[in-house]
Amino acid sequence: MGTRERRERSDLVDRELSILFSKSATEHLENPKHVALSAVGGYGRGELAPGSDLDLLILHDGSNKAESLTEFVNAFLYPLWNSGRSIDHSVRTRSETREAAESDVRVATGLLDIRFVAGNADLVSALGSDARENWRKNYEKYLPNLRAAISERSNRSGELAFLLEPDLKEARGGLRDINALRAIELSGVVPVALDRVAAAEALLSNVRDVLHEVTPKPRDQLMLTEQDRVAEILEFSDADALMLEIAKSARAVDYVMDLTWHRIDQRKSTPWFKKNKVVQVTKGLITEKGELTIEPDYKIAEDCEIGLRAAATAAQSGIPLSIDACIAIAENFSPLPTPWPRSARENLVALIGAGNEMVRVFEALDQEGIIEKWLPEWSHVRFLPQRNVLHHHTVDRHMLETAVRAAALTRTVKRPDLLLVAALFHDIGKGFTGKDHSEYGGELIAPLALRIGFSQQDSEVLALLVREHLLLSTVATRRDLDDPATISFVVEKLKDPEAVLLLHALSISDGEATGRTAWSDWKAGLVSDLVDRTLAAMSGVKPLAEPELASRIAQDSEFAVLVSPNEGSFEIEIVARDRTGLLSVIAGVLSISRLDVRSARTRTINEQAVMKWIVTVDANATMPSQEKLTDLFMKGLQGELDIASKIDERINSYRKYPGIPTPPPLVSAMNDIATNATVIEVRMHDRPGVLFSVAKAISRFGVDIRAAIVSTLGAEAFDTLYVTDLAGQALTEERAKLLANQVENILSTHL
Amino acid sequence: MKLITAIIKPFKLDDVKNALQAFGITGMTVSEASGFGRQRGHTEVYRGAEYTVDLVPKVRLEVLVDSAEAEKVIDVIVKAASTGAIGDGKVWSSPVDNIVRVRTGERGVDAI
Numbered sequence: 001m002g003t004r005e006r007r008e009r010s011d012l013v014d015r016e017l018s019i020l021f022s023k024s025a026t027e028h029l030e031n032p033k034h035v036a037l038s039a040v041g042g043y044g045r046g047e048l049a050p051g052s053d054l055d056l057l058i059l060h061d062g063s064n065k066a067e068s069l070t071e072f073v074n075a076f077l078y079p080l081w082n083s084g085r086s087i088d089h090s091v092r093t094r095s096e097t098r099e100a101a102e103s104d105v106r107v108a109t110g111l112l113d114i115r116f117v118a119g120n121a122d123l124v125s126a127l128g129s130d131a132r133e134n135w136r137k138n139y140e141k142y143l144p145n146l147r148a149a150i151s152e153r154s155n156r157s158g159e160l161a162f163l164l165e166p167d168l169k170e171a172r173g174g175l176r177d178i179n180a181l182r183a184i185e186l187s188g189v190v191p192v193a194l195d196r197v198a199a200a201e202a203l204l205s206n207v208r209d210v211l212h213e214v215t216p217k218p219r220d221q222l223m224l225t226e227q228d229r230v231a232e233i234l235e236f237s238d239a240d241a242l243m244l245e246i247a248k249s250a251r252a253v254d255y256v257m258d259l260t261w262h263r264i265d266q267r268k269s270t271p272w273f274k275k276n277k278v279v280q281v282t283k284g285l286i287t288e289k290g291e292l293t294i295e296p297d298y299k300i301a302e303d304c305e306i307g308l309r310a311a312a313t314a315a316q317s318g319i320p321l322s323i324d325a326c327i328a329i330a331e332n333f334s335p336l337p338t339p340w341p342r343s344a345r346e347n348l349v350a351l352i353g354a355g356n357e358m359v360r361v362f363e364a365l366d367q368e369g370i371i372e373k374w375l376p377e378w379s380h381v382r383f384l385p386q387r388n389v390l391h392h393h394t395v396d397r398h399m400l401e402t403a404v405r406a407a408a409l410t411r412t413v414k415r416p417d418l419l420l421v422a423a424l425f426h427d428i429g430k431g432f433t434g435k436d437h438s439e440y441g442g443e444l445i446a447p448l449a450l451r452i453g454f455s456q457q458d459s460e461v462l463a464l465l466v467r468e469h470l471l472l473s474t475v476a477t478r479r480d481l482d483d484p485a486t487i488s489f490v491v492e493k494l495k496d497p498e499a500v501l502l503l504h505a506l507s508i509s510d511g512e513a514t515g516r517t518a519w520s521d522w523k524a525g526l527v528s529d530l531v532d533r534t535l536a537a538m539s540g541v542k543p544l545a546e547p548e549l550a551s552r553i554a555q556d557s558e559f560a561v562l563v564s565p566n567e568g569s570f571e572i573e574i575v576a577r578d579r580t581g582l583l584s585v586i587a588g589v590l591s592i593s594r595l596d597v598r599s600a601r602t603r604t605i606n607e608q609a610v611m612k613w614i615v616t617v618d619a620n621a622t623m624p625s626q627e628k629l630t631d632l633f634m635k636g637l638q639g640e641l642d643i644a645s646k647i648d649e650r651i652n653s654y655r656k657y658p659g660i661p662t663p664p665p666l667v668s669a670m671n672d673i674a675t676n677a678t679v680i681e682v683r684m685h686d687r688p689g690v691l692f693s694v695a696k697a698i699s700r701f702g703v704d705i706r707a708a709i710v711s712t713l714g715a716e717a718f719d720t721l722y723v724t725d726l727a728g729q730a731l732t733e734e735r736a737k738l739l740a741n742q743v744e745n746i747l748s749t750h751l
Numbered sequence: 752m753k754l755i756t757a758i759i760k761p762f763k764l765d766d767v768k769n770a771l772q773a774f775g776i777t778g779m780t781v782s783e784a785s786g787f788g789r790q791r792g793h794t795e796v797y798r799g800a801e802y803t804v805d806l807v808p809k810v811r812l813e814v815l816v817d818s819a820e821a822e823k824v825i826d827v828i829v830k831a832a833s834t835g836a837i838g839d840g841k842v843w844s845s846p847v848d849n850i851v852r853v854r855t856g857e858r859g860v861d862a863i
Contacts, residue, residue: 040801055801073795081789081837091796104800 002206009048018118024075025119029068035060036119038127044113049209051218055110056089057097059123094127101134105145108135109183132186139187143264150180160250162393168208169220173250175204177257190263193256193323200249207246210234240385247383247394255363262320266290282619285310293322300332305344307333307370312347315354315361316715318660323364330368339453343568343616348452349714352420355407357660359400377428377444384431392515395430401513402426409505410716411666411683417713418458419502421449422465423509429466442467465502468493472507476526481533490534497538504531556608561633563626566614569598570623574611574633578604583705584695585636586611588643591650591689593632594621600710647689665747669740671730677706677722678731680740684747686717694719697743702726752847752860753821757812758784758840759832764810770831776814776824784811790837807838815850815863
């Protein structure tokens with residue numbers, strides 16, 4: 001095996017065919033010099049595996065009589081057929097070939113590799129240049145067919161990276177895909193990163209060569225029974241090591257393929273004069289040609305967070321991260337401090353929460369080894385195969401798929417960030433012999449969580465989730481749910497209703513990601529039942545606590561503002577006499593000053609409102625001074641600023657990129673007995689002016705906002721507002737529901 | 752008891768039928784079929800697209816015989832069906848557990 005052996009094999013065949021061809025031509029043709037034998041396809045590339053077909057094209061110029069031609073071809077082909085060689089041939093003139101190429105993309109691509117073997121060399125070279133020219137000129141016509149063929153092949157033969165017994169040639173990420181990439185490169189339509197698949201091609205070709213030698217009848221599918229032998233010959237430590245390398249190669253090919261089609265699609269959607277439009281997105285990042293990349297001359301090494309920021313931005317906008325950006329980040333990598341700064345953690349959560357788009361971005365970073373640099377625990381599960389019938393994907397890909405599904409369930413839990421992180425790492429303990437992966441995973445994630453900046457309490461919840469991620473499905477399917485002891489068992493393990501909900505969402509995501517073999521409607525129903533019973537058994541719901549607030553400003557000020565920097569963000573304290581619409585005005589002014597609210601707590605006691613806001617400044621803006629901000633607030637309160645339309649403007653300018661589909665906003669209302677207020681919870685995908693719209697809608701409804709807790713977790717906005725009617729009492733259930741619906745409608749229509 | 756199955760070129764059916772009758776075979780089943788072999792259905796001077804596999808029309812012939820005669824019957828069919836060109840087909844035999852003649856109820860070798 002190896003390129004040289006393949007080349008030698010090909011040369012040997014060339015000689016054999018050459019002799020036979022010349023002999024047949026001389027014996028049967030009037031004009032023996034007017035025919036040629038050429039090789040196309042793999043043989044044309046000079047690469048022959050032991051069991052490869054020979055793809056032959058016999059060319060003629062029509063100057064020989066038809067009967068002689070038939071005799072000649074028979075004389076050439078019959079000995080070959082009889083020898084048991086696998087031949088795929090056709091006999092054509094130059095114009096017949098052109099016609100065939102026009103109507104069949106496979107002929108067109110096969111011809112790109114045409115090579116002279118015997119006979120009239122001019123015939124072959126003329127055809128070769130015809131073929132390449134045709135391909136370059138007409139790629140618009142061919143590309144959709146090529147794409148359809150690739151996709152059909154992928155559906156038929158599966159993905160090389162994840163199959164137990166993959167077809168090295170036909171499966172997605174395999175040898176045929178590599179050829180397709182080469183063909184796309186030759187068309188010149190977009191640049192194709194072929195260098196990244198060179199190693200993959202070498203490995204897959206070598207494996208294929210060995211496989212052909214080892215099996216009685218040469219085939220390209222690497223069956224389980226052959227994997228050990230092949231691994232041994234290629235000097236891998238065992239079959240798993242071999243499959244891991246194959247998976248790695250296939251992923252590299254898959255990635256380049258994905259990127260190439262994206263670039264092709266990009267070309268079509270942007271008119272030529274807009275092609276090079278560069279747009280600043282956020283600090284250090286720009287979009288160019290539909291990809292997110294790093295500003296030229298940006299000092300990457302001095303910004304340890306740029307990688308995560310780039311990843312989160314790309315994923316949330318639904319555009320890929322450019323290869324150049326990934327390479328630049330990898331080469332100038334500076335490690336994050338321990339613990340990670342809050343913004344880094346939030347970007348990680350935003351990345352994970354982007355759903356499907358996350359996979360492509362994650363893959364890009366993984367290809368450059370960046371994921372491992374951020375999360376060393378990841379290297380162990382990279383490309384790790386799962387050698388059982390249940391799982392279709394490698395461990396790392398499975399966790400990504402779980403996170404994708406978890407992203408759709410973030411509305412069902414109070415801490416979506418914990419759900420997303422747990423989903424991404426739930427199988428991190430796999431691949432260690434002798435260790436139970438759930439237990440060990442729990443042990444691994446606790447320090448990881450602390451390192452990325454979660455609190456001790458949060459890291460314990462994460463450890464619990466990972467450790468018990470199989471609990472619900474195991475108990476639901478194997479124990480008697482009617483037996484109170486079963487429920488007590490679960491209650492003991494989880495203790496907290498919030499943990500139950502998180503684990504439920506995690507179980508659903510894990511199950512769906514594993515597929516139909518492990519998760520069905522029946523199983524989902526059982527788990528749901530268990531969850532309901534567990535929650536019922538857990539006594540009461542935790543009382544919702546109103547925020548406590550202390551401020552450095554004098555409590556009796558009419559209107560006072562204090563701005564102080566706070567670890568990369570700013571803390572704004574406000575004390576003011578309460579009035580209708582105060583919250584919405586403050587929120588609105590912050591929004592139009594290009595300040596993103598990360599979290600906030602407000603409280604009104606005895607007509608005085610106390611507020612604490614943590615904000616970050618937008619990439620292209622500067623933090624206004626305390627005086628300027630105070631002035632703006634005052635103007636807003638006096639109705640001199642047209643906040644609503646300014647915010648609308650800001651929202652519209654945000655909608656530049658293809659956004660990703662996000663779950664719709666959810667607004668719920670419930671009465672809290674402890675505080676005698678109605679609690680309105682708003683959850684939606686973060687965008688400018690969320691709080692402004694919410695607060696405005698509420699105040700228009702004729703209710704008082706007594707307190708508010710605002711937070712942004714990753715890309716999710718989370719607002720909890722305690723409202724009362726004008727007499728200071730909780731709203732009636734009917735009114736509360738109405739309010740919730742109205743707010744939800746306002747938020748939904750404004751998207 | 753054996754079942755002899757033959758896939759042959761359609762225009763060769765008469766030749767094979769006559770040869771079998773001359774040998775003494777008194778019954779057979781004939782059906783239309785299509786298929787391909789190592790040449791993927793391509794003729795020698797094939798002009799079409801490489802990588803296509805074409806189904807070529809064939810005829811399937813089935814004959815029940817006594818095990819002792821199986822090899823001879825195969826030879827008869829092969830000789831009659833052969834043209835020497837690609838696409839001539841294949842003949843094979845498979846064991847049969849039991850045979851019954853519907854009208855008379857005869858079983859086994861009696862039903863051949």
